[in-house]
Amino acid sequence: MLSGVKCTVSSCKFWQSGNHCDASTIQVNVDGGGREASQSRETNCHTFAPKS
């Protein structure tokens, strides 16, 4: 569990109740590519995977 990560994406297979992430690492990228975001909404977790 990534104790410092709070996530509300409950449809992710790594998500656990209490808004915890159970992945060992996460990858966060800028929407649309590149390396510069100017607002939080322009970033996303790309470790997300749907529950099967």
Ligand code: SF4
């Ligand atoms: S992998 Fe990303 S989307 Fe999934 S629970 Fe962890 S932080 Fe949230």
